Amino acid sequence: MNSLVNIRTIAKRELGAYFSSPLAYVFIVIFLLLCGFFTFMVGGFFERGEASLVRPFFDWHPWFYLFLVAAVGMRLWAEERRVGTIELLLTMPITAWQAIVGKFLASWLFLGLALGLTFPVIITVNYLGSPDNGVILCGYLGSWLMAGAYLAVSCITSAMTRTQVVSFIVSVVLCLFLILAGFPPVINLIENWAKPWLVDVITSFSVITHFEGFQKGVLDSRDVIFFLSIIGFSLFSTSVILRGHRAG
Amino acid sequence: MIKVNNLAKVFGTKRAVDDISFSVERGEVLGFLGPNGAGKSTTMRMITGFIPPSAGTVSVGGFDIVEKPIEARRLIGYLPENAPAYTDMTVHGFLNFCAEIRGLKGDARKKAVSRVVEMCFLESVLHQSVETLSKGYRHRTCFAQSIIHDPDVLVLDEPTDGLDPNQKHEVRGLIRRMGEKKAIIFSTHILEEVDAVCSRAIIIDRGKIVANGTPAELRQRSEWAGAVTVRVSGINANVLNQKLVQLASVKRTSILREDSASVTARVFPKSANTNGTLARHIAEAAQGWHIEELHTEEGRLDEVFRSITMPDTATTAPK
Numbered sequence: 001m002n003s004l005v006n007i008r009t010i011a012k013r014e015l016g017a018y019f020s021s022p023l024a025y026v027f028i029v030i031f032l033l034l035c036g037f038f039t040f041m042v043g044g045f046f047e048r049g050e051a052s053l054v055r056p057f058f059d060w061h062p063w064f065y066l067f068l069v070a071a072v073g074m075r076l077w078a079e080e081r082r083v084g085t086i087e088l089l090l091t092m093p094i095t096a097w098q099a100i101v102g103k104f105l106a107s108w109l110f111l112g113l114a115l116g117l118t119f120p121v122i123i124t125v126n127y128l129g130s131p132d133n134g135v136i137l138c139g140y141l142g143s144w145l146m147a148g149a150y151l152a153v154s155c156i157t158s159a160m161t162r163t164q165v166v167s168f169i170v171s172v173v174l175c176l177f178l179i180l181a182g183f184p185p186v187i188n189l190i191e192n193w194a195k196p197w198l199v200d201v202i203t204s205f206s207v208i209t210h211f212e213g214f215q216k217g218v219l220d221s222r223d224v225i226f227f228l229s230i231i232g233f234s235l236f237s238t239s240v241i242l243r244g245h246r247a248g
Numbered sequence: 249m250i251k252v253n254n255l256a257k258v259f260g261t262k263r264a265v266d267d268i269s270f271s272v273e274r275g276e277v278l279g280f281l282g283p284n285g286a287g288k289s290t291t292m293r294m295i296t297g298f299i300p301p302s303a304g305t306v307s308v309g310g311f312d313i314v315e316k317p318i319e320a321r322r323l324i325g326y327l328p329e330n331a332p333a334y335t336d337m338t339v340h341g342f343l344n345f346c347a348e349i350r351g352l353k354g355d356a357r358k359k360a361v362s363r364v365v366e367m368c369f370l371e372s373v374l375h376q377s378v379e380t381l382s383k384g385y386r387h388r389t390c391f392a393q394s395i396i397h398d399p400d401v402l403v404l405d406e407p408t409d410g411l412d413p414n415q416k417h418e419v420r421g422l423i424r425r426m427g428e429k430k431a432i433i434f435s436t437h438i439l440e441e442v443d444a445v446c447s448r449a450i451i452i453d454r455g456k457i458v459a460n461g462t463p464a465e466l467r468q469r470s471e472w473a474g475a476v477t478v479r480v481s482g483i484n485a486n487v488l489n490q491k492l493v494q495l496a497s498v499k500r501t502s503i504l505r506e507d508s509a510s511v512t513a514r515v516f517p518k519s520a521n522t523n524g525t526l527a528r529h530i531a532e533a534a535q536g537w538h539i540e541e542l543h544t545e546e547g548r549l550d551e552v553f554r555s556i557t558m559p560d561t562a563t564t565a566p567k
Binding site (some may be wrong): 006009010013016017021083084086087088090091092093094095204246247 | 253292296297298299317318321322324326328329330332333334335336337341345346348349350351377390392464
């Protein structure tokens, strides 16, 4: 009970911090512009003539998140360490876990808010045709879970350094691996020399492979568990890294 | 309230804190002195549970900081070095957050925040962002955070660093007043602060405690303790020196300054100089010259500090 209250307090402060700096607004505007541009211009939403968001909208998300989520996550711990507030935070009567989860949840909710603000595309597609809204909702859920997985990876890289830029770059590289492991051109390359089971192992690490199901409207527990376990593992690594710093 | 037993911290091959033990009771203000890098901040970080000790134990109010960290931390208010605060919040928002995470709710929280705002003179910057505060205000904001839950134990790492003389005076007064009911540890470089605030002081050097006592006891360790400074006219330095050395209670003298009008000398006693015996003897010996000034030194903390922490370069008297 008490730990939930502590997590909520931390998350509330963190969310407040996003909105008291220009970061939140800049992020939301850029995210929405990118979504709009890629959906309607590059994705050819109108030309397709389908009442669906799968290809023109959700296909781009793994790539947007690569940069945008890293930008949201880079400050989480790097800033605390640079300013020294980590010393304040971790000597409060809370556990390190509560702080880690609270900060993560705040950023994840923020990403959820940005994602939710893309609702005009749902209205548009419903106005123009009659799409399966269950599939769209499922896509949104998958997209949010994927954002959480990226964010958790950014948590690790942010805890590793005092410099936000370093955190950003390392996080982009790690997440790029998560994407490329399931990116068709890369898979074709691997298939040339690797045995089929090895290809399966590699692709099973990819967010794209697991996001695919959500896009089609299939809510597979394995995909949900994949994203949740990336989040769980990454947050655990974050706690290990933070403890490592303090132990010296 | 605070018990530190055989505490040690090793960073790589460096023993930052090396087997130190002490305790602080309610009503005590312990000054923590030492040169830069002596291990003051590391010790305080271990007491507050920010970094785990390599060996030894810390208990706060009976709770071990490693075994029962949450219970122990509830009792502690902590002002870290350089007074960090969330730069993206207002002063009010920051204090409110700290009160909330300390478990204060509703009316109690409002009262706690307004109490520390008043105590630390933060009204004028209450709705200003922490980022835009001057160093003094930021320091006091972080200090306010440390006392917001009226803790039994206060750990303050250089609480007067970066404050102007008025603010320093104010904060010292605050620490002294709170020290009547709490157990306080604070570190400082400023030796006059020890006299102004502490009931006891510990000098730590290269991770070890090298002195532990009341400020008066520490001063007693000074070579100058009991020495007499005398300024006279109508005599030259050499003659004065000869006359003084002939006195039974004088061990040696050193001439501090000589000009056409007067000579200033410091006279060291042979045995402990009690009740101003030495000064009386010098006064009685004054014939043919005039004493313009005469006083017995109490001993100086900075000299004690230097002779303890830098034994090689201390101003030792020629034998």
